[in-house]
Amino acid sequence: MTDFFKYQALGNDYVVIDPRSTGLPVTPETVRLVCDRHFGIGADGVVHGPLAEPRPGVPVPLALFNSDGSVCGRSGNGLRMFALHLADRDAGSWATGEPFTLRTTAGDSPVRILDRAAGTVQVGLGIPVFDAAALPLLNEDGTPAEGSTLSVPLTVGEHKLTVTALDNGNPHTVVPVDAPTPELARDLGPRIAGHARFPHRTNVQFLRVVSRGVLEIEVYERGAGYALASGSSACAAASAARRLGLCDDRVEVRMPGGSVTVALAADGAVTLTGEVRQVATGDFAPALRALLDPTPEASR
Ligand SMILES: N[C@H](CCC[C@H](N)C(=O)O)C(=O)O
Known part of the structure; x- marks a missing residue:
């Protein structure tokens, strides 16, 4: 059992919580505590996944959270960290350098580990939308804006x-x-x-x-x-x-x-390439664990 895996990409840090390694629940409250730099581990966000047993050729589902507990649709760095986590923990087909797909609420993102030792990971973030209705963006008077969001x-x-x-x-x-x-x-x-x-x-x-x-x-x-x-x-x-x-x-x-x-x-269409590093793996101490999962059977 390992409660958490911490990664950083250029100083943007995420804690990966893998349900295969820990029974801890992941909620906005637990995310806030885990991410707290004084009372928790400290991170800009949490990656929770895989949310189904990962199988080669099938998009791997996961959830991303910001440090305030809000859901984040897609994170270029969080996805790259999670890709490396799969390769670190499971090796196999995740570590071959072949592309695979991660699935979040924002859709599917292709990832590829270009150099595992150097931590060079690539992710595709698709075609961005410059549209006021999609964001959404409001006018000064609070009515929905329409059209281009350029300049x-x-x-x-x-x-x-x-x-x-x-x-x-x-x-x-x-x-x-x-x-x-x-x-x-x-x-x-x-x-x-x-x-x-x-x-x-x-x-x-x-x-x-x-x-x-x-x-x-x-x-x-x-x-x-x-x-x-x-x-x-x-x-x-x-x-x-x-x-x-x-x-x-x-x-x-x-x-x-x-x-x-x-x-x-x-x-x-946008492709992002850069370095990702594992920082630490570990278990939450009993006192923190009790706060993260107050059910009696969770204490060990
Ligand atoms: N750190 C992330 C982005 C987080 C975005 C998030 N703050 C939000 O949209 O709510 C990244 O590397 O892409």
Whole structure:
């Protein structure tokens, strides 16, 4: 029995809870405690899976949570970590380097372990949607907005911004700025993430185009806060920059925790490649375990 497996991708950390290794329930409350950096293990989110016995050739179901306990449709980093977890724990067909498919509430994502020793894992996040109704995005007066979400005006307090919003399994809002800084992300990030015009909230990327092949972002994640890196955010920034004509089809996206590569196909489909590492595996101590699963039979 192993209660948890912890992974990080460029400092974006997730705790994997595998129901085959532990009987612990996974609920928004337990996710919040596990992710708490003072009272729990500490993580930006939890990956719970596989939710059915994994079989080669069949999409492997899993659930993703943010550290605040909210459900996250898709996580570029969480999916890549879970792919490596399958290879670490089960080897077999997950470790051959052949692509396989992971299934979340946001749909299916192909993953591929390119180099297991180096932790190089690739995930496909599909074709993003730049559509106000899909996000959804509201007008200033609270009515549903319609049409393209490329370069839309957004007022945040005294700031008059021009942002590009998109959905790639998660909602994202890309804010081009001259100088993305952690201070800017921590200050403006939560105000955009929780802005009334985004009823489902949004992840936020502050973007600087370094060159046509290099982007730099600072990330504020919906449900998790300031993040050293985010896979779907890197993809969102690259997709927005490409649609705005600011970058080429293959870009390096630099974040405080490190860089990933994002490739953009002619139809807009996005592939993310980067490093993932296991940090720790372990068991929750009895006192924490009792909080995570208060049923008497859970105590050991
Ligand atoms: N860390 C994730 C994204 C989390 C997105 C989540 N915060 C949400 O949409 O609710 C990633 O690497 O793609």
